[in-house]
Amino acid sequence: MSTEEKSIKPTIPLKLLVDETKTRVLAAEATSDFVNVLLSFLTLPLGTVVRVTKSHPGSIGCMNNLYQSIEQLSADNFCTETCKSILLSPRNPLALVCKNLKLNIDDTSNGKCFSCHYCGRKSHYPRTKCFCGCIANTEISEGGSQPVDKEQFVKRMTMCVITDDLQLLPGNPISLVQLLCNLGFSDVDQVEELSVDVGLEEVSKLLKHSLVSKTPLTDVFLGKRKLANISKPMDPRNSPTPSSENRTSPNHTEFRVKLILSKSQNKILGLVAREDFIDFLFSFCTIPLGSVVKLLDLNSRVGCVDNFYRTAESLDSEWFAISKSEIINAGVLKQYKCKNHPLQIPDAKNILYLLDPRSPTGKVDCFGRFMEAPHLFVVSDNLVVTPLSSPSSISFLKELNVPLNDIEEQEETMGETEALALLKASLTSSSVLNNCFKSSIDQKFNKSEVAGK
Numbered sequence: 001m002s003t004e005e006k007s008i009k010p011t012i013p014l015k016l017l018v019d020e021t022k023t024r025v026l027a028a029e030a031t032s033d034f035v036n037v038l039l040s041f042l043t044l045p046l047g048t049v050v051r052v053t054k055s056h057p058g059s060i061g062c063m064n065n066l067y068q069s070i071e072q073l074s075a076d077n078f079c080t081e082t083c084k085s086i087l088l089s090p091r092n093p094l095a096l097v098c099k100n101l102k103l104n105i106d107d108t109s110n111g112k113c114f115s116c117h118y119c120g121r122k123s124h125y126p127r128t129k130c131f132c133g134c135i136a137n138t139e140i141s142e143g144g145s146q147p148v149d150k151e152q153f154v155k156r157m158t159m160c161v162i163t164d165d166l167q168l169l170p171g172n173p174i175s176l177v178q179l180l181c182n183l184g185f186s187d188v189d190q191v192e193e194l195s196v197d198v199g200l201e202e203v204s205k206l207l208k209h210s211l212v213s214k215t216p217l218t219d220v221f222l223g224k225r226k227l228a229n230i231s232k233p234m235d236p237r238n239s240p241t242p243s244s245e246n247r248t249s250p251n252h253t254e255f256r257v258k259l260i261l262s263k264s265q266n267k268i269l270g271l272v273a274r275e276d277f278i279d280f281l282f283s284f285c286t287i288p289l290g291s292v293v294k295l296l297d298l299n300s301r302v303g304c305v306d307n308f309y310r311t312a313e314s315l316d317s318e319w320f321a322i323s324k325s326e327i328i329n330a331g332v333l334k335q336y337k338c339k340n341h342p343l344q345i346p347d348a349k350n351i352l353y354l355l356d357p358r359s360p361t362g363k364v365d366c367f368g369r370f371m372e373a374p375h376l377f378v379v380s381d382n383l384v385v386t387p388l389s390s391p392s393s394i395s396f397l398k399e400l401n402v403p404l405n406d407i408e409e410q411e412e413t414m415g416e417t418e419a420l421a422l423l424k425a426s427l428t429s430s431s432v433l434n435n436c437f438k439s440s441i442d443q444k445f446n447k448s449e450v451a452g453k
């Protein structure tokens with residue numbers, strides 16, 4: 001890139017309040033441009049989050065493995081080629097708002113979509129089969145003929161104070177004083193100001209650190225801490241499975257999976273499941289970060305995102321330029337939803353005449369599947385997914401590196417509670433299946449111990 005092109009890269013000025021030794025960011029004072037960027041994080045589907053942050057060190061639980069598995073699966077595992085593209089580059093439900101931001105790390109919308117020349121139905125993906133039998137292939141501008149709306153997430157004059165652990169507070173002297181007092185500062189002279197320019201590189205770093213660290217502002221702007229892979233097995237006693245109480249209508253979708261256990265190690269080595277479970281697992285990539293936090297009852301324990309969600313939710317609605325709930329819990333486009341899905345995720349705001357690009361016939365609003373059926377897959381404890389064909393079964397068994405007589409199989413049912421635990425563990429643990437099924441496995445091995453005595 002030439003120096004000229006470099007010099008026109010947009011940046012947002014940000015004022016940091018740091019301690020005297022300049023080793024810690026206490027808070028940032030931000031204008032609407034920066035607040036908009038932070039709010040856009042909540043609208044990013046997890047597949048996009050993984051993709052735009054993967055150049056930075058560290059892994060977000062095992063989501064990076066899951067994403068890489070999709071990349072490596074051949075196209076014939078999916079119903080259509082577009083299914084794979086959707087999972088790798090899921091469309092942000094608020095893509096058109098994100099495009100208006102000064103810094104936008106979501107590159108999934110290029111402002112174009114494809115329309116059926118006969119009936120006018122639209123798709124974000126080329127070569128989508130239309131309801132009427134034609135192919136939607138006429139490239140049009142996504143906004144249609146309507147004037148380009150420059151709406152953003154918060155109103156232009158909004159000022160906010162952001163803490164190092166990403167609490168979003170109203171920008172006024174009172175909240176700043178309270179914050180500094182809470183941090184143990186009694187004298188303004190103990191606080192120094194530092195001005196920085198935030199560009200796209202800093203934004204993607206900030207996104208990554210907000211998912212794996214409790215001090216993302218310090219990490220990114222003072223660079224005092226190295227980003228390590230902090231994901232580790234969770235202790236389920238400290239991290240209760242999100243409750244499925246308070247949910248309006250119980251969801252009775254269930255999956256049957258076969259766990260592969262090592263008897264000597266008392267642990268799960270992997271699982272074998274059908275394509276409908278893989279649809280569900282891969283569909284994590286299509287869920288916006290904010291909707292994930294909401295599904296997990298603001299107890300995702302993913303970096304600082306619970307703090308950010310909670311404080312954004314409590315900001316006065318008057319600060320927002322569009323519906324607050326639509327920003328923080330954007331939902332999933334109906335055209336990406338799965339037929340069998342134990343989690344209750346809202347539909348993203350409806351886009352009229354949108355076709356389901358996964359459907360080979362175009363005859364349905366929601367085709368409901370990504371993976372070709374019938375098909376069996378192996379999922380490892382750290383979420384590497386491979387198709388179960390005979391050669392890969394043998395290589396899978398070899399990789400496990402355990403004596404064949406040590407391997408046992410156990411069938412498990414997976415409903416909403418287990419599905420939520422799986423989502424949470426995928427984002428926070430490096431031993432996802434063992435976390436998710438811990439109680440059931442402990443029970444099994446304790447029982448067999450007792451029986452053996």
Ligand SMILES: [Zn+2]
Pocket residue numbers: 116117118119120121130131132133134
């Ligand atoms: Zn048509």
